Amino acid sequence: KAGVTQTPRYLIKTRGQQVTLSCSPISGHRSVSWYQQTPGQGLQFLFEYFSETQRNKGNFPGRFSGRQFSNSRSEMNVSTLELGDSALYLCASRGQGAYGYTFGSGTRLTVV
Amino acid sequence: DQQVKQNSPSLSVQEGRISILNCDYTNSMFDYFLWYKKYPAEGPTFLISISSIKDKNEDGRFTVFLNKSAKHLSLHIVPSQPGDSAVYFCAATERRDDKIIFGKGTRLHILP
Secondary structure, three states: OOOOEEEOOEEEEOOOOOEEEEEEOOOOOOEEEEEEEEOOOEEEEEEEEEOOEEEEEOOOOOOEEEEEOOOOOEEEEEOOOOHHHOEEEEEEEEOOOOOOOEEOOOEEEEEO | OOOEEOOOOEEEEEOOOOEEEEEEEOOOOOOEEEEEEEOOOOOOEEEEEEEOOOOEEEEOOEEEEEEOOOOEEEEEEOOOOHHHOEEEEEEEEOOOOOOOEEOOOEEEEEEO
């Protein structure tokens, strides 16, 4: 069965712009989480969605937002981009009752 | 406040020897622990996990040990192989549906 798909794989944006990243979870998975990976900071939790509702949220500013659609696909939006937002953004999904996530390959965002 | 800590940013081990990766946590409510492996330009992949009711879980060359009193877990890889060279993330969660908290990762180099 297909894995977690993230698009686009690479993105270059200018400071001040906004960006939308997309994630399609594994078929049947209703939980989708987003993480930011930067050098030296590991994987930092952004938010988790389940059945179109945000269930958990990490400690990121309001410029970072997300949503989930009825087909469980999710989008993450970052507004007013800053240089420090340059990172690998990872999406992960999990089935109901499961502990572990399955991750996508990520979107590499570079802000210049 | 970092709830999951991997204090060694990197580790080098000779091929065929044992690799031991360590992880400490501060939240006594964590009840499930996971290890993920990550290659460059790919998303993390699940490796092995352990419930807080156990102190050891083994899967082939990989064994995870949990010491709840010390709030410490370790991942043992025996024997180490070149393909094991990657970044290893320790992770923990409080409940089945709760967010998973990751450490900053340890980069493992397997030397020929």
